[in-house]
Amino acid sequence: MRRGRARTLIFLLRFCRIGFRNLKIEEEKEMEKEKILQIVREEKKRLKLDRIFPVKEKLHTDILEQKYGPIHAVVLRHDNVKEMKRGAERIREARLVDEKDILRTYALTFLTYDKRNEEIANIDDEIRQGGLIGQTFRRHGYTINKNVIDVFIMPIPSWMKNDFQTEADEAEARLTEFYTKKEGVVPVIYGIVLEIDSPDFKDPANGINNVDVTQVNPLTGALQGVGVPADEIWERLDRAAETNEWDDLKARYEQAQKLSQPVVESLHEKIKKYLEMKSSG
Structure with missing residues (x-):
């Protein structure tokens, strides 16, 4: 037992x-x-x-700051739109740098807003004094959207390589229409912005990914030219965020793409000449 x-x-x-x-x-x-x-x-x-490039709410500087800490703009050029004739080329050029003054994004903006819009013109004055574009508009109660019109890999000049503190000869860049909007007001395109990112931030060796490709849309003017009103474009961009929202307008969308192509090509040529001018100067 x-x-x-x-x-x-x-x-x-x-x-x-x-x-x-x-x-x-x-x-x-x-x-x-x-x-x-x-x-x-x-x-x-x-x-x-x-x-992944942010196209609504979160700004490009927000993403940069996640990796590099505080980012501020060093303005190299910002034309006073109020003093210029309508139709004249109006440019803002800035270095987005970290606390060590290392360039993280080079930004070249072709200002397209109508200077008769007094509120936007006054906000632009603040930006001209050194404010970051997105943060300044947001502080004034505006919502931000970006219509990406091209993403590409481009060669960078030696002065930019030095500023990026990189050995890379190329960088990823994108062109966007920078939209701003307040409740009850028709959206305004502040400008067309070229952003060239540091190879440390976006490695050009990785190429253009699928998310980048799906974010690219025709120009607003081209979409309006085929019958899509400004408010609807804004709403579709707002919904899209990281995916495309144009399947139900496929024929018009494709037509707008064709209309956009020569304009985007001319922007590329304008950018090339501007950077060459800086290099030779």
Whole structure:
């Protein structure tokens, strides 16, 4: 009888020991699994930071600051639109730099807004004094949207390489129409912005990814030319964020793409000449 109880106790002890061992193994597996998941989460976060361009709400400077800390604009040129004739080329040129004065994004803006819009003109004055475009508009109660009209890899001049502190000869760039809007007011395009990102921020060796491609749309003027009103363009851009929202207007959208192509090509030529002028100067 006693012998039977002893065997039972031994069996139970062995069973418990095995159970505890298995439990410990399971806990270790869970910990290892969590470590792997954390690595995956960090990698996804890194890829999202590195590869996805914000087209609404979150600004480009917000994304830069996640990686580099505080970013501020060093304005190299900002034409006083109020003093210029309508139709004259109006330009803003700025370095978006970190606290070490390392260039993280070079921004060249062709200002397109109508100077008779007094509120926008006054906001532009603030930006001319050194404010970041998106942050200044947001402070005045405006919502921001960006219509991406091209994404491309481009060669960068030696002065820009030095400013980026990079050995790379190319960088990823994009052209966007910078939209601003207040409740009950027709959206305004402040300007067409070229942003050339540091190769450290967006590695040109990775090429143009699928998200970049799906963000590219025709110019607003081309869409309006095929019958899409400004408010509807804004609403579609607002919904799109990271995906395209034009499937139900496919024929008109494709027509607008064709109309946009020569305009975008002329913008490329204008940018090339401007950068060449800076290099020779």
